[in-house]
Amino acid sequence: MSNLETEYHSNDFDWEELKERIEDDPTLAYHFDPFTPQSSSPSSLDSQSWNQFHARHSTGKFFKERRYLFKEFPELVSCGEYSKVLEVGCGNGSTALPILRCKENILVFACDCSTEALDRATEIIYASNVASARSRFRPFCWDFSTCRFPKWLICDSCYETSLQKPNSEGDSTDITSLKKSECCIGGMDFVTLIFTLSAVPLHRMSIAVAECFSVLKPGGLLFFRDYGLYDMTMLRFDADQRVGFREYKRSDGTRSYFFSLDIARELFLSVGFIEVELEYCCVKSVNRRKQKTMHRVWIHGKFQKPM
Template sequence: MMMSSSRELEETEYHSKDFNWEELSNDIENDPKFSYHLLPFHRSSQSQSQFQSSSSLDFQSWNHFHARHSTGKFFKERRYLFKEFPELASCVKYTKLLEIGCGNGSTVLPILRYKENILVYACDCSTEALERTTEVIYASNVVSPKTRFRPFCWDFSTSRIPQWLICDSCHQTSPQKQNLLLLGPSELDDNGISLPDITSSKESECCIGGMDFVTLIFTLSAVPVDRMSAAVVECFSVLKPGGLLFFRDYGLYDMTMLRFEADQRVGFREYKRSDDTRSYFFSLDTARDLFLGTGFIQVELEYCCVKSVNRRKEKTMRRVWVHGKFQKPM
């Protein structure tokens, strides 16, 4: 009972609307010390070339990142998911979910733990992240992790959907395939990551027919801006008609954004850390344009504004996230 009450309290604190985003925006835009965040960004031809050539190195940066944070303490388990996205709590048996950018498993773990009838496919561009996630899942109290959790390596911003998820033929005809329970032995991809057995039945020979849900939680902000549209297209393509995408990411004027120095800007509202990983900060308009421009229907879109208190330093920090829910038309 104590654990349950603690979780409920944590969720309430995490999701409360502690301040108004418009008031925060007014404060930031009228404070001279933050003026460089508001300036247009013009990339020189040389920096543009470096920017494009560095794209292929993204996975190395994230490999190093996850290796440094291998204890798993860097990210907290996201227990708020079922409150923010209640569709997860009411999903039917053999529902298929794709977590894009699984990191260390902080999104995958609570979903597998609290919904025993869901099949989770988790991808990341970092093999180090996939190893960490697999370790976390297998060390947890998740029921039947080997048959319900399928990790694989995929960079959704640079390559097409793996054909075993949804093949070109099925994607073009938009079939309403049956949800098949793929519990057969798995095989390994080129990176040694477990893949589902797609030969379990005659109907699943070409692919598994797409996803019922896609979770995109603090992932899109790490993708270079010039590749975001292509990444969202892949999210749209992998969903079944009527499927839902759950989105949460860094919002404009979040505390993290304001901590970046002027020389860390690599684009408008886009920054690079010292370890070469990137972070972009979304406005509602930017997120809306990205998803609706791809064909999604907007179900929910809002700022989540939370005050975080550092008791040791006696400092209050204003955190901003963008919460969104988008549907693929039937």
């Protein structure tokens, strides 16, 4: 067993006990007040905020590969050759890079609403020592909460058409340089939604999840990991940062929602997914310098598109 595996833990405390403690604390009561949403901001503003966020955090220091992915989602390792993954909201590539690294022939399509994020991810992945990362990493700019995913992710006939279209140099286009078995044959084997859905306004989440469902092959899996209700970072938001019930806006304009199991279940099952796994992941960590214990809550989900 590697060090990373021995260090991995996800059940350090009981979520119900944490809930009780937090709901009994009068200083935190404002988090549970009912909330009447005001008019929502245009989606272009959300993308702008994320662009600025990625421009500010452009150094490699901010980049951290999510190695726990394979412990939580071992299907990414056991899958067949030329499996296709869509990483939605890829940021600087913290999820895309380990997936490309773990499997020699896996293809990773990666979208983000921020062009800055895509530039960072591309730089980091191209600079990595991962074999054929350039041809297996396929970034594209997309807001999946307002636009339908491009047809070429899912449609056989779009693929056939693209085969017939040489580019200006007379070569085949990028996408046609792959064998048919490697791309566009009726959808994705996997969709990863890792700390992305929480950034989408609650009223657009259902459409966004339905889009993810639409690009999966029958039997395909969606891997979900995000902020869970009563995570330490939720409790740090001030009352004036609330923009909805369990929904907050940071001072830089980016948003964060905190999921309960019930809300996550409702979002995924209402668009047609089958629940395979759904639970809170509760991790206690200690900041030795500040002598503080931090209670982190994440939500872990695995959902399947019916056969």
